[in-house]
Amino acid sequence: QKEVEQNSGPLSVPEGAIASLNCTYSDRGSQSFFWYRQYSGKSPELIMSIYSNGDKEDGRFTAQLNKASQYVSLLIRDSQPSDSATYLCAVVFSGGSYIPTFGRGTSLIVHP
């Protein structure tokens, strides 16, 4: 069965630190990878998409993809209390259905 695994946390980091969120997936043929942020009571919103091996940076966020090891990570630099949320990893598995499978999410707490 194709799965997306995340540590549920909570991951607690001090303000200004780097938060590192990890996600592993079971299908080596996966092509599309996404990180979403979800605040309590709100809908998921896209942080980053990544499609090829390596790093992709956008402001304080960096996504890292390693298809050989089947993991994708999200780094948040200079973490702020407003980054406190649940971070969802989503992967589109091979097979042509184009339906992202979500991990259970990692709860991040950034304390002042």
Next chain:
Amino acid sequence: DTAVSQTPKYLVTQMGNDKSIKCEQNLGHDTMYWYKQDSKKFLKIMFSYNNKELIINETVPNRFSPKSPDKAHLNLHINSLELGDSAVYFCASSQLKVSGGLNEQFFGPGTRLTVL
């Protein structure tokens, strides 16, 4: 303008009733989805529609039926509601990539369904 909208935002109803949730997207996307998010925050796919055709249906009870009158709308109808149906239901839309794969999804605000 709201990209993906859902109505109603809250729905409280009795067991055994039938209810519908509506979803509309104005992004011109070709694929729409329904997700169920339970109390443990796990986001589980229920249905996906591409160009008005159901392309996958996970192990969802047949009390749930998606209806897509056109590419911009995907409604969810639920018959004979049960206590376990209480959850937040999210609609989402996306666009397939020409080169293969999928662009990001845009989510609606969610509908919190409570079955008493």
